[in-house]
Amino acid sequence: xxxxxxxxxGAVGQEFLSILENHPMPIEELLLFGxxxxxxxxxxxxxEDIVVRELQHNDDFKDVDVALCSAGGxxxxxxxxxxxxxxxxxxxxxxxFRMEEDVPLVVPEVxxxxxxxxxxxxxxxxNCTTIQMVVALNVIEKLSHIERVHVATYQSASGxxxxxxxxxxxxxxxxxxxxxxxxxxxxxxxxxxxxPHIDVFQDNDYTKEEMKMFNETRKIMHSDIAVSATCVxxxxxxxxxxSIWVETERPISxxxxxxxxxxxxxxxxxxxxxxxxxxxxxxxxxxxxxxVGRIRKDLTNENGLAFWCVADQIKKGAxxxxxxxxxxxxxxxx
Numbered sequence: 001x002x003x004x005x006x007x008x009x010g011a012v013g014q015e016f017l018s019i020l021e022n023h024p025m026p027i028e029e030l031l032l033f034g035x036x037x038x039x040x041x042x043x044x045x046x047x048e049d050i051v052v053r054e055l056q057h058n059d060d061f062k063d064v065d066v067a068l069c070s071a072g073g074x075x076x077x078x079x080x081x082x083x084x085x086x087x088x089x090x091x092x093x094x095x096x097f098r099m100e101e102d103v104p105l106v107v108p109e110v111x112x113x114x115x116x117x118x119x120x121x122x123x124x125x126x127n128c129t130t131i132q133m134v135v136a137l138n139v140i141e142k143l144s145h146i147e148r149v150h151v152a153t154y155q156s157a158s159g160x161x162x163x164x165x166x167x168x169x170x171x172x173x174x175x176x177x178x179x180x181x182x183x184x185x186x187x188x189x190x191x192x193x194x195x196p197h198i199d200v201f202q203d204n205d206y207t208k209e210e211m212k213m214f215n216e217t218r219k220i221m222h223s224d225i226a227v228s229a230t231c232v233x234x235x236x237x238x239x240x241x242x243s244i245w246v247e248t249e250r251p252i253s254x255x256x257x258x259x260x261x262x263x264x265x266x267x268x269x270x271x272x273x274x275x276x277x278x279x280x281x282x283x284x285x286x287x288x289x290x291x292v293g294r295i296r297k298d299l300t301n302e303n304g305l306a307f308w309c310v311a312d313q314i315k316k317g318a319x320x321x322x323x324x325x326x327x328x329x330x331x332x333x334x
Contacts, residue, residue, distance in 0.1 A: 001026050001330065004064045006083070007071030008032035008052050009041055011162050012093055015319035016068050017043060025327055031064065034071070057082050064088040066326040070318065084121040089329055091123045091322045098124040098216060105219050107131055107321060109266040110138045112328045123325055128317030129153050129209065129231065130216040133242055135290045135316075136309045139264045141221065143256060144248035147303075148226040151213065154234045154241040155198060156281060159313050160185060165237065172235075186233065195233040207231060239281035240313040245298055245306045252305055254295055261292050266316075271295050279310035288315055 003020070007013040013034075020027065030045055032052045039054035053060060055075070061067060061082065066089045069076055073096035080097075083090045097103040104114035105124045115123050126134070133151060140146055157168035164185040171181035171191035181189045187197050199208035206214075210229040217227050234241075262269040270279050271293040279291035290311040298304025311317060 001066075002029045002031070002064050003027050003326070004031040004033060004061060004067040004083075004088070006033045006055060006067055006069040006079070007075070007093075008043065009034045009038040010070055011158070011314060012070035012318045015314050016070070016323065017045060019315070019319055019323050021046060023323065023327075025323075025330065031060070033060070055079060059086070061088050062086045066091060066329065068319075068322050068326065069093060070322075080120070080122060087121065089115075089118070089121050089123060089326070091125060091325050093125045093318055093322055095127065095212070096124075097122055098126065098212075099219065100124075105216060106325050106328075107134050107138075107220055108324045108328045109135050109264075111220055111222070112325075112332070115325055115329055116332075125318065125322045125325070126216050126220060127209070127212040128159060128313035129155065129229075129240060129242065130213050130220070131317050131321050132240065132290045132309055132311035132313070133213065133244065134217055134220050135266050135311075136244065136261075136292055136307070137217070137225075137246065138221065139260045139267065140246055140248060140252065140257065140305065141223070143252050143260055144250045146223070146225050146246050146248055148247045149217070149228070150245040151227065151229045152243045153198075153213075153229065153231045154236070154243075154281075155231060156234065156236040156238050156240055156313065157190060158238045159198075159240060159317075160233070168235070168237065190233060190235050192235060194235070196230065198231040198233055236281045238285040238312060238314065239310055240317060241279070241281055241308065241310045243306070243308055245304060247298075247301055247304050249303070251303050254297060254305075257295050257305060257307070261295070266290055267292055269293070279308060281310055284310045285312050286315070287312055288320055290316060 033055040034052045041052045070093035073094040174181040209231045213229040214227045278293035294308035
């Protein structure tokens, strides 16, 4: 198996390397690609030094089986044909192709089979907030069709990238030292604050991030499900949290939901409120699964259920999901 990573020096690219280092996937050769600035950088992988190549319009992707791409939307659009022209699957982490009809949007636990409905050999990785939510929603959907969802997200600084992470660290230091925090990456100071604004506002006053959750959920789940989201940036370094309310066609009991979550792929049930056991980003950062807890009946709706979920958005919300798509393709190749 010949694998390529595009955007190897970025945060998600580095996570690709970390995940693949000990992954059972049979990798005969790994190629690393990056910008002109990153070209020449060397990374250690499975005992070998691999040099980053400059991404160019040539035949470097000949014989590549899967290319894991996280180099930004404009790069993905420009190089998609170069990457796929010799038959490679391009698994793209950007938002460039997510809503295109001939590009599947895949979360393996939910719709892995869609990966083979990819006439352009491009498979899109969903938005991080959508991924962890649909992994959980799919469990409920199997019990009873979900008609609508209300979700409030609590998204960490790392979701805005490496520069944002550094700015958040500097803001925390400035607050402790009694200095004025510098604000460049975020709309406002994030340290000691919450910002109910992620990505740009749309004509309906929802943000682009919130509308991604609406549109992407429908595409992944092949459903008429309606999603109303409020996305909030919170002063946490890594891992996103979501408070989710679902309305189903029939009532689902707490015991039924717990049993379903406890036996579902990709989910860890952490729901012992009397023992103060529930998911929190402090303890979930760096872990693979989606963690679910605080399961309870919605007091305002007989057919309603509420729960809380947390996942590492760099792992399951980005790099890990892409690797799992590649793994799914290899395992189920027709």
